[in-house]
Amino acid sequence: MLVIKVKKISLVLVAFVGFSSLSFAQKKLPYQDSKLEVEARVKDLLSRMSLEEKVRQMDMYKGEFFKEKEDFSKTKSNAKIGKLGIGAIHDIYPRSAKMINDLQKEVIKNNRWGIPALIMCEMLHGYLDDGSTAFPMNIGLGASWDTNLMDKVGKVIATEARAHGVHFGLGPNLDLGREPRWGRVAETFGEDAYLNSEIGLAMIKGMQGDDLKSDRSIIAEPKHFAVHGIPQAGGNSSPILVGERSAREDHLPSFQKAFTKGGALGTMCAYSELDGIPCAANHWLLTDVLRKEWGFKGIVVSDLGAIKYLQTTHYVTNSPKESIREAVAAGVDMQFYDFTNEFWQQSLIELVNEKKLTMEQIDRAAGGVLRLKFMLGLFENPYTDKNLIKERFHTKENQDIALEAGHKSMVLLKNENNLLPLKKDLQTIAVIGPNADASRLGGYAVKNKVGTTVLEGIKQVVGKNSNVLYEEGVPLIVKGQIIPSKYLFTPDGSQNGLKGEYFNNRNVEGTPALTRIDSQLEFDWPWNPGLGVNDDDFSIRWTGYIQSEKSFDGWLGLSSDDGIRMWIDDQLVIDNWTKGATSIVTTPKNIEAGKKYKVRIEMWEGGWGARAHLRWNLDKINFQPAIDIAKKADVAVVVLGESNELVEENRDVASLDLHGMQQELIEAIQKTGTPVVCVLLNGRPLSINWINENIPAIVEGWFPGEAGGKAVADVLFGDYNPGGRLPITFPKSVGQLPIYYNQKPSAIHRYVSESENPLYTFGYGLSYTTFEYSNLTLSTSEIKADGSLKVSVDVKNTGNYDGDEVVQLYINDVYSSVTTPEKTLKGFKRVHIKKGATETVEFTLTPDELAIWNREMKNVVEPGDFEVMVGGNSVNLMKSKFKVSE
Numbered sequence: 089m090l091v092i093k094v095k096k097i098s099l100v101l102v103a104f105v106g107f108s109s110l111s112f113a114q115k116k117l118p119y120q121d122s123k124l125e126v127e128a129r130v131k132d133l134l135s136r137m138s139l140e141e142k143v144r145q146m147d148m149y150k151g152e153f154f155k156e157k158e159d160f161s162k163t164k165s166n167a168k169i170g171k172l173g174i175g176a177i178h179d180i181y182p183r184s185a186k187m188i189n190d191l192q193k194e195v196i197k198n199n200r201w202g203i204p205a206l207i208m209c210e211m212l213h214g215y216l217d218d219g220s221t222a223f224p225m226n227i228g229l230g231a232s233w234d235t236n237l238m239d240k241v242g243k244v245i246a247t248e249a250r251a252h253g254v255h256f257g258l259g260p261n262l263d264l265g266r267e268p269r270w271g272r273v274a275e276t277f278g279e280d281a282y283l284n285s286e287i288g289l290a291m292i293k294g295m296q297g298d299d300l301k302s303d304r305s306i307i308a309e310p311k312h313f314a315v316h317g318i319p320q321a322g323g324n325s326s327p328i329l330v331g332e333r334s335a336r337e338d339h340l341p342s343f344q345k346a347f348t349k350g351g352a353l354g355t356m357c358a359y360s361e362l363d364g365i366p367c368a369a370n371h372w373l374l375t376d377v378l379r380k381e382w383g384f385k386g387i388v389v390s391d392l393g394a395i396k397y398l399q400t401t402h403y404v405t406n407s408p409k410e411s412i413r414e415a416v417a418a419g420v421d422m423q424f425y426d427f428t429n430e431f432w433q434q435s436l437i438e439l440v441n442e443k444k445l446t447m448e449q450i451d452r453a454a455g456g457v458l459r460l461k462f463m464l465g466l467f468e469n470p471y472t473d474k475n476l477i478k479e480r481f482h483t484k485e486n487q488d489i490a491l492e493a494g495h496k497s498m499v500l501l502k503n504e505n506n507l508l509p510l511k512k513d514l515q516t517i518a519v520i521g522p523n524a525d526a527s528r529l530g531g532y533a534v535k536n537k538v539g540t541t542v543l544e545g546i547k548q549v550v551g552k553n554s555n556v557l558y559e560e561g562v563p564l565i566v567k568g569q570i571i572p573s574k575y576l577f578t579p580d581g582s583q584n585g586l587k588g589e590y591f592n593n594r595n596v597e598g599t600p601a602l603t604r605i606d607s608q609l610e611f612d613w614p615w616n617p618g619l620g621v622n623d624d625d626f627s628i629r630w631t632g633y634i635q636s637e638k639s640f641d642g643w644l645g646l647s648s649d650d651g652i653r654m655w656i657d658d659q660l661v662i663d664n665w666t667k668g669a670t671s672i673v674t675t676p677k678n679i680e681a682g683k684k685y686k687v688r689i690e691m692w693e694g695g696w697g698a699r700a701h702l703r704w705n706l707d708k709i710n711f712q713p714a715i716d717i718a719k720k721a722d723v724a725v726v727v728l729g730e731s732n733e734l735v736e737e738n739r740d741v742a743s744l745d746l747h748g749m750q751q752e753l754i755e756a757i758q759k760t761g762t763p764v765v766c767v768l769l770n771g772r773p774l775s776i777n778w779i780n781e782n783i784p785a786i787v788e789g790w791f792p793g794e795a796g797g798k799a800v801a802d803v804l805f806g807d808y809n810p811g812g813r814l815p816i817t818f819p820k821s822v823g824q825l826p827i828y829y830n831q832k833p834s835a836i837h838r839y840v841s842e843s844e845n846p847l848y849t850f851g852y853g854l855s856y857t858t859f860e861y862s863n864l865t866l867s868t869s870e871i872k873a874d875g876s877l878k879v880s881v882d883v884k885n886t887g888n889y890d891g892d893e894v895v896q897l898y899i900n901d902v903y904s905s906v907t908t909p910e911k912t913l914k915g916f917k918r919v920h921i922k923k924g925a926t927e928t929v930e931f932t933l934t935p936d937e938l939a940i941w942n943r944e945m946k947n948v949v950e951p952g953d954f955e956v957m958v959g960g961n962s963v964n965l966m967k968s969k970f971k972v973s974e
Contacts, residue, residue: 117132117136118132119132119133119136119201119467120202120467122465122467122468126459126462126463127459129462129467130455130458130459130462131455133201133203133458134451134454134455134458136201137201137454139437139440139447139450140172140433140437141172141173141199141201142450142451142453142454143432143433143436143437143450143454144172144173144174144175144433145173145175145203145453145454145457145458146175146416146421146422146423146432146433146436146450146453146454146457147174147175147176147422147423147429147432147433148175148176148177148178148208148389148422148423148424148425149168149174149175149176149177149178149429150177150178150179150425151177151178151179151180151181152179152615153165153167153168153177154168154177154180154191155180155187155191158183158184158187159187160186160187160188160190160191160194162190162194165191165194166194168429169194169195169198169199170198171198171199171200172199173195173198173199173201173203173205174195174199174205175205175206175422175454175457176205176206176207176208176256176422176457177191177205177206177207177208178208178209178424178425179209180207180209181209181216181217181218181252181254181535182207182252182253182254183217183218183252184477185252185253185471185472185473185474185476185477186474188207188252188253188254188471188472189253189471189472189474191205192204192205192253192470192471193471196470202467203458203461203467204461204466204467204470206255206256206457206460206461206464206466207253207254207255207256208254208255208256208257208258209249209254209256209257209258210257210258210259210532211245211249211257211258211259211306212226212258212259212260212261212275212531212532213225213226213229213241213259213530213532213533213793214245214248214533214534214793215245215248215249215252215254215257215534216532216533216534216535217252217534217535218534218535218536218537219481219482219534219537220248220481220482220534220537221244221245221248221482221486221487221489221490221534221794222490222529222533222534222537222539222793222794223241223244223245223489223490223493223793223794224493224494224497224530224790224791224792224793224796225274225275225529225530225531225533225771225790225791225792225793226260226261226274226275226276226277227265227273227274227275227276227277227278227771227772227790227791227815227816228493228494228497228789228790228791228792228793228812229241229277229287229291229493229497230276230277230278230283230284230287230815230816231278231496231497231498231499231788231790231812231813231814231815231853232287232493232496232497232812232918233283233287233812233813233815233894233916233918234496234918235286235287235289235290236290237489237492237493237496238287238290238291238294239290239291239293239294240294240489240492241291241294241489241493242290242291242292242293242294242295242296242308243294243295243297243304244294244486244489244490245257245294245295245306246294246295246296246297246304246305246306247304247480247486248480248481248482248486249306250302250303250304250305250306250472250476251303251472251476251477251479251480251481252472252477252481253471253472254306255306255307255460255464255466256306256307256309256354256460257295257306257307257308257309258309258311258356259308259309259310259311259532260277260288260291260292260308260310260311261275261276261277261310261311261312262276262277262284262285262288262310262311262342262343262346263275263276263311263312263316263317263339264276264279264280264281264284264315264317264318264338264339264342265277265278265279265317265815265816266279266317266318266826266828267317267318267319267322267825267826268322268744268772268773268816268819268825269321269322269740269741269742269744269772269822269825270317270318270319270322270323270324270740270772271322271324271531271735271736271737271738271739271740271741272316272317272324272531272736272737273317273735273771273772273816274530274531274735274736274771274772274791275531275532275737276317276816277815278814278815278816278850279815279816279817279828279829279850280815280828280829280830280850280913281337281338281339281341281342282341282912282913282914282915282916282937283815283913283916284342285341285342285344285345285346286345286916288310288342288345288346288350289345289346289349289350291308292308292310292346292350292351292352293350293351295307295308296308296350296351296352296353300353300463300464300465301463301464301465301468301469303472303473303476307352307353307354307386307460307464308346308350308352308353308354309352309353309354309355309356309389310342310343310346310347310352310354310355310356311355311356311358311391312356312357312358312359312360312367312391313343313355313356313357313358313367313373313374313378313388314335314339314340314343314358314362314367314373315328315330315335315339315340315358315360315362315367316328316358316359316360316367317339318330318339318826319360322740322741322742323740324359324737324738324740325358325359325360325397325401326360327360327361327364328360328361328362328363329363330362330363331363332363332945333906333941333945335362335363336941336945336947337940337941340377343355344382347378347382347383347384347386348382348383352386353385353386353387353460353463354386354387354388354389354460355378355384355386355387355388355389356388356389356390356391356424357370357373357374357388357389357390357391357394357419357420358391358394359391359393359394359397359401361402365404366394366397366398366402366404367394368390368391368394368395368397368398368414368415368418368420369398369404369405369411369414369415369418370418370419371417371418371419373418373419374388374418374419374420375418375419378419379419385456385459386456386459386460387421387422387453387456387457387460388419388420388421388422389420389421389422389423389424390415390420390422390423390424390426391424392424392425392426392695392696393424393425393426393695393696394415394424394426395411395412395415395420395423395426395427396408396411396426396427398410398411398414398415399411408427408431408435409435409438409439411426412426412427412432412435412436412439413439413444413445416436416439416445416449416450416453417445417449420453421452421453421454421456421457422453422457425624425695436450487794487795490793490794490795491795491798491799493793494792494793494795494796494798494799494800495799495802495803495808495810496811496812496892496918497789497790497792497793497799497812498787498788498789498792498799498800498803498808498810498811498812499787499788499810499812499813499814499852499853500786500787500788500803500810500812500853500854500855500856501780501786501787501788501848501852501853501854502780502783502784502785502786502854503784503785503854503856504784504785505784506856507763507765507784507785508765508785508787508803508804508806508856509803509804509805509806509856510723510765510804510805510806511805512549512550512551512553512554512805513553513554514550514554514722514723515554515555515722516554516555516556516557516720516721516722517546517550517554517555517556517557517721517722517723517724517725518557518558518559518714518717518718518720518721518723518724518725518762519542519543519546519556519557519558519724519725519727520558520559520560520561520714520717520718520724520725520726520727520753520757521560521561521562521726521727521728521750521753521754521767522560522561522562522563522564522727522728522750523542523564523727523728523729523731523767523769524541524542524543524558524560524725524726524727525541525542525543525544525558525560526541526564526731526769527539527540527541528729528730528731528732528769528791528792528796529732529791529793529794529796530732530735530736530771530790530791531732531735531736531737531739531771532736533732533791534794537794539792539793539794539795539796539797540794540795540796540797540798541797542725542727542767542769542789542796542797542800542801543556543558543797544797544798545796545797545798545799545800545801545802546725546797546801546804546805548798548801549798549801549802549804549805549807550801550805557717557720557721558717559713559714559716559717560714561711561713561714561726561753561757562709562711562714562748562749562750562752562753563709563748564729564730564731564733564734564747564748564750565671565672565731565733565734565747565748566672566705566709566748566749567645567647567671567672567701567703568642568643568645568672568674568703568704568705568706568707569703569704569705569706569707570608570609570610570701570702570703571608571609571634571702571703571704572608573585573607573608575634575635575636575637576607576608576632576633576634577632577633577634577635577684578605578631578632578633579631579632579633581633583605584607585605585606585607585608585632586605586606586608586609586630586631586632586687586689587603587605587606587630587631587632588602588603588604588605588606588628588629588630589602589603589628589629589630589631590602590603590604590617590618590620590621590626590627590628591626591627591628591629592620592621592622592625592626593625593626593627594625594626594627594651594692594693594694595627595692596627596628596629596690596692597627601620601621601622601626602617602618602619602620602621604618606630608702609630609689609700609701609702610701610702611698611699611700611701612697612698612699613693613697613698613699614697615697617698624693624694624695624696625693625694625695626692626693627690627691627692627693628689628690628691628692628700629688629689629690630687630688630689630690631687631688631689632686632687633684633685633686633687634679634684634685634687635682635683635684635685636679636680636681636682636683636706637681637682638681638706639678639679639680639681640678640679640704640705640706641678641679642676642677642679642704642705642706642708643674643675643676643677643704643705644656644661644674644675644677644702644703644704645662645672645673645674645675645702645703645704645705646662646664646672646673646674646689646700646701646702646703647671647672647673647699647700647701647703648664648673648691648698648699648700648701649693649697649698649699649738650691650692650693650694650698651664651665651666651691651692651694652664652665652673652689652690652691652692652700653665653689653690653691654675654687654688654689654690655686655687655688655689656675656677656685656686656687657685657686658686658688661675661677662674662675665690665692671733671734671739672701672703674705677704679704689702709749711752711753711756714753714756714757715756715757715760718757718760718762718764719760719762721762722762722763723762723763723764723765724757724760724762724763724764724765725764725765725767725804726753726754726757726764726765726766726767726783727766727767727768727769728746728750728753728754728766728767728768728769729746729750729767729768729769729770729774729789730747730769730770730771730772730774732771732791734747734771735770735771735772736771741772742822743775743822744772744773744774744775744819744821744822745774745775746774746776751778754766754779754783755778755782758782758783763784764783764784764785765783765784765785765786765787765804766779766783766785766786766787767786767787767789767800767804768786768787768788768789768790769789769790769791769792769796769800770788770790770791771790771791773816773817773818773819773847773848774818775818775819775820775821775822775847776818776847777820777821777847780847787800787803787804787810788812788814806856809855809856809857809889809890809891809892810853810854810855810856811853811855811891811892811893811894811918812853812894813851813852813853813894813896813960813961814848814849814850814851814852814853815850816828816850817829817846817848817849817850818846818847818848819846819847820842820843820845820846820847821842823839823842824837824839824842824846827846828850829849829850829851829911829962830850830909830910830911830912830913831909832907832908832909833907833909833910834907849961849962849963850961850962851894851896851913851960851961851962851963852961852962852963853894853961855887855889855891855892855893856887856888856889856891857885857886857887857888857889857890857891857923858885858886858887859883859884859885859886859887859891859893859921859960860883860884860886861881861882861883861958861959861960861966862881862882862884863880863881863882863928864879864880864881864956864958864966864967864968865879865880865881865968866878866879866956866968866970867879867880868970869969869970869971870970870971870972870973871970871971871972871973872972872973873935873948873949873950873951873972873973873974874935874949875935875972876932876933876934876935877932877933877970878930878931878932878933879897879915879930879931879932879933879956879958879968880928880929880930880931881895881928881929881958881966882926882927882928882929883895883919883921883926883927883928883929884921884924884925884926884927885921885922885923885924885925885926886924887923888923889923890920890921890922890923891920891921891923892918892919892920892921893918893919893921893960894916894917894918894960895916895917895918895919895929895958895959895960896913896915896916896958896959896960896961896962896965897913897914897915897916897931897956897957897958898911898912898913898914898956898957898958898962898965899911899912899914899933899937899938899954899955899956899957900912900954900955900957901938901940901950901952901954902952902953902954902955903952903953904940904950904952905940905942905943905950906940906941906942906943908940911957911962911965913962914931914933914937915931915933915937917929917931933956935949938954938972949972950972951971951972951973951974952971952972953969953970953971954969954970954971954972955967955968955969956968956969956970
């Protein structure tokens with residue numbers, strides 16, 4: 089017994105000494121001296137670490153490995169932490185300071201250098217977890233044209249995240265939104281490089297603050313690096329076929345400004361290929377440009393699966409291990425769930441030992457992660473204060489900023505005969521449409537958040553004197569109804585439901601990892617669908633029969649996230665096997681009562697969640713209730729658009745028309761003769777040609793955030809004068825694409841049966857007041873190539889309302905050695921002007937705004953004539969000229 093006791097005591101002492109020695113060691117190990125420069129601390133710590141410890145810093149772990157429900161789990165954590173530490177943890181979303189502090193203590197205690205974990209979370213337009221402040225979708229934030237607002241938005245996101253012990257935010261998205269079919273266009277700030285860069289820079293500065301050690305600051309990670317926003321045919325991750333000049337002129341400036349002026353210390357490399365080279369293996373992009381030209385000292389994280397795709401999608405490598413080698417050699421520092429943690433780390437160790445990767449490359453990557461941890465002050469204070477969540481989370485001040493952002497994102501597209509603003513004493517108001525009483529926050533929105541709907545906002549604004557009537561009219565996506573279990577039968581007919589066979593591959597091959605009876609197909613899986621089945625790269629086969637109690641002539645449909653197909657009576661009727669992701673795909677079917685229809689459904693899942701729904705349209709759409717309330721009303725507010733089922737990652741479209749039966753709905757309401765206002769809640773430009781021609785008032789509301797319904801109602805009833813401007817061109821049809829305001833002079837839009845002009849231009853937006861421009865003045869008529877000049881203009885509010893005007897400055901390099909657009913945005917300011925007042929707005933043009941990439945691929949200001957254009961949109965502009973001399 090005595091021997092056993094001694095052993096136990098000695099083990100405890102060793103563990104205690106191992107942990108406690110760190111506090112004593114701060115006086116003797118350079119990396120623990122907070123007074124030393126960060127680079128010296130990084131160098132010292134790297135010199136002490138083993139290869140195994142370094143590659144651990146290059147890895148990202150799933151949050152589920154470390155918690156049980158919302159509590160820290162020591163048992164689960166021990167299996168992952170071991171004695172090597174943890175690089176980063178994603179998708180953990182701590183709900184309490186205790187949970188994240190307990191995790192950090194365990195990580196620190198169980199590695200010999202006391203290195204804390206870097207906590208990463210999504211925060212595209214709000215810290216993603218429950219209860220956070222939800223801001224408008226990014227395309228709406230771009231429509232604000234307001235950098236001061238964006239600084240405030242960034243600060244709120246950072247404050248709420250850091251209070252939860254989170255250090256690193258995945259965002260903002262700086263892709264150039266020039267392909268509206270692309271589902272992620274909603275995540276962008278718009279189609280213009282300058283607008284993107286200024287809005288993004290302001291948000292990044294707000295997120296990172298003045299000192300990363302502050303408990304109100306986090307690291308921003310602009311994405312997707314780079315040139316990800318113009319995929320072929322709008323397909324997410326499709327090839328980007330542009331050369332270096334186009335990349336440097338249009339797509340890289342936003343990132344360059346984020347890193348060199350904003351100090352952003354993270355970036356995410358894109359899935360896509362750039363001019364034939366996948367971004368995750370692009371040494372020119374990730375090393376030559378990012379690090380050597382721009383001096384980037386942060387970390388490059390792969391987009392989820394981007395390293396794996398080097399082999400499975402791009403076919404530029406022949407194995408996972410070679411994919412890892414190419415990515416790290418090119419400049420990727422951390423994987424994002426590409427491979428298991430064990431495989432990633434072991435592969436890196438083997439590659440170094442085989443001399444296929446160098447220690448210098450490993451030190452670059454691991455050192456980058458350590459650098460962030462030093463800059464964040466995590467070695468001195470890895471914990472969050474227990475009171476911060478309560479004090480700073482979703483405060484009244486934060487909610488007010490969300491409402492301000494909602495207000496400023498609104499764009500008034502049409503207001504014929506000044507129908508808007510509406511009077512608050514209207515007796516009866518009909519609110520109609522699939523987005524009228526729906527919370528539309530957009531993709532990557534705060535979890536489980538329910539924003540104020542337009543219906544709720546209108547009721548708040550008009551009060552009890554008006555009778556507000558509501559009908560949905562038509563679902564946004566006509567999905568039919570889930571087929572109940574009582575109408576589904578297993579292959580042998582012995583019980584209700586379908587037989588499900590689950591395979592740990594994408595090809596429905598081999599022995600199932602799981603076989604069970606699924607009572608009905610109504611599944612949404614964040615991870616794996618059942619015990620023994622992979623989180624990703626699985627497939628399923630369901631077999632059995634459908635038998636209805638009554639006859640109907642309609643359709644059967646499937647909704648999926650990745651590939652899916654269906655056979656009825658052994659005939660293939662739905663084949664989305666390679667297309668994947670769809671909200672609903674249907675096949676016509678005349679169902680006879682009592683007849684059995686043999687069914688086989690197969691699906692595969694490739695990454696990041698999955699869904700599978702089997703539906704039919706037993707009940708048909710009926711417009712009549714909506715028509716009836718419109719006839720009773722003084723005005724009908726019809727709220728249409730999209731949801732994140734239609735515009736989000738992997739929600740790409742072939743048409744920009746309104747989805748489903750929305751067009752038929754608004755046409756039916758217009759025929760009642762009641763005045764109609766159309767409100768759009770959407771994430772991409774829509775080709776609303778009929779609405780523009782036939783509906784007198786149109787408000788573009790985007791996905792307007794948690795206070796969006798109130799923001800829309802304030803605009804409709806005149807409590808807020810809209811001042812947002814379009815950050816992206818609205819095409820009349822997909823046949824016009826690509827169509828953006830600053831295409832090259834030789835771009836031709838002449839069609840047999842389509843206009844050459846877009847529906848609405850970049851920079852466009854109306855107000856309840858009017859503005860007049862005068863006295864466009866340049867400080868000089870001639871400058872040197874390294875000189876600058878000031879531009880000023882007087883803007884007068886000539887209407888009857890106070891309001892915001894977005895003053896926009898464009899330039900034209902009249903003759904140049906390489907082709908340039910006839911107008912390019914180089915300055916903007918959103919200014920509030922009282923009715924009758926005049927504001928003088930000034931801009932400064934520097935070499936940064938005037939330079940081009942010449943034939944020698946040098947960024948220079950070329951001598952010659954320049955044109956300056958200033959106005960309230962990209963079309964109606966005052967002009968002046970100046971010259972750049974030799």
